[in-house]
Amino acid sequence: MTENILPRPKMRSGDALLRSASFGYIGLLIILPITVMIVRSLQGGLTALWADITLPQALFSLRLTIVTAFIMVLINIVTGTATAWVLVRYSFPGKQVMDALIDLPFAMPTIVAGIMLVALYGPRSVIGSFLQGHNIEVMFNTPGIILALLFVTFPFVVRAVQPVLIELDQDMEEAAKTLGASSATIFFRIVLPSLMPSILTGAALSFSRALGEFGSIIMVAGNIPFRTQVASVYIYGEIESYNPQGALGLSVVLLFFSFAILLLLNFIQYWNRRHEN
């Protein structure tokens, strides 16, 4: 009905303009730089690229990155789900404040997160000197990396699970309870399966963030090859020492992981939507 009244031709040219503007912007800022980097990395041939990736120091940093990220994800799955559960299902004094402060790590600059951890656990602090006295190394060691990752990724699982838990119908749980199921059985057989996609989403997001994390790790763990040097710090080192060729290998690997995780996240979303319908 409105067809005749709408200034159609004018709209269409405006639409085209907006579309070219967005394609142009995304193209220039996202597609072009990524394409150029991938092309550059392949210029020397696949064998050369593989050799750069499999250099012992590069390979060590990549392995350290993946292992620390993996440990962080395992801890976050448990603590994040528990936090979301407590925030949604129970009431306790200070709950609202805690709920508001969950996002603090997202708002904090990553370098500030690193400085905070150094201030708390560094050799100059009370806790740090106590740990040092007991020969427990946190800073400039693997536990420091995991601690930093846990800090910067804390909200991911909580914020992914929380809305699903709020929406979750409790009838099934009530029914199971009436039938004499224990709390543990109810949680693992009824609640957990419905939370699984959101837990996986939170886990994938925190894993992705951890693979690329730089600021907090360089403060907390430094840049010690074969000890605390993670992939992003290795790449940074290669760029700083004017060896862009050496930086390309791991950059492409990290980029590959970013793509893979984005695909996985889209797949979870797609699968979730299909299951809901």
Added chain:
Amino acid sequence: MKTNNPGRLLLIMLVVGWFAVLIMLPVYGIVQETVKSGLSLVVSSLNTPHARHAFLLTFWITIAAVIINTVFGIIIALVLVKQKFRGKLLIEGLLDLPFAVSPIVTGFMFIILFGPNGLIGSWFEGQGIKIIYALPGMIIATLFVTLPFVAREVMPVLREAGLEQEEAAYVLGASPWQAFWRVTLPSVKWGLIYGVTLTVARSIGEFGAVIVVSGNIINRTQTATLHIHQEFTDFNYAAAYSAALLLAILSFTLLITMQTLNRRTNES
């Protein structure tokens, strides 16, 4: 639901304890370290030419990123929500890439593209314009890492607002421009403000991408985060802690703003 259940109480204590130790204790740590240095040292270390320059640079980069990404964020949201075209899902997926790419890889990509030997950078170099190791590169890197925020926050609000009001405006004889300013923009107001707040927080805090493209030149290309890093590596702990606490207070204010906005959007 009883709250005196011992299992329940234990779980609450574990969760609150973990949160307190992991998140709140480090906040206490930095406050305590800064207080320890004394107020006069905090003020004087924040009032050096380096520190002032760094915070001012962060301010200008943030302003640039907010303006450019608000304009393009709204345009991208409009195109992705209101228009139909092939490859839309791919564009939506690409839009999320900045969240997934490591900041160091981001900076490196822009060095390859805009560096003196890069595809685009070499042309600019010929014109005598420096992009990398200069302000333009730092703005570009910040634009990349904050690109999705406005678009992603405006899109769902736009989808929910629907087309009816806008069509009514057209029926009443409004031009597309008028319909946008009077109908579309007010309807996405809260999503837009939320997206801008996220953009500000990320621009202020960006470190990895900016340190790579800036070359980290004192008094020239050092932002607030780079300044903190510099003072820390120079063992000027009081200066590093003071500047970090100042950024932390800024971020905390933004967080509270976001929470308030979020509650507002949920209520409306």
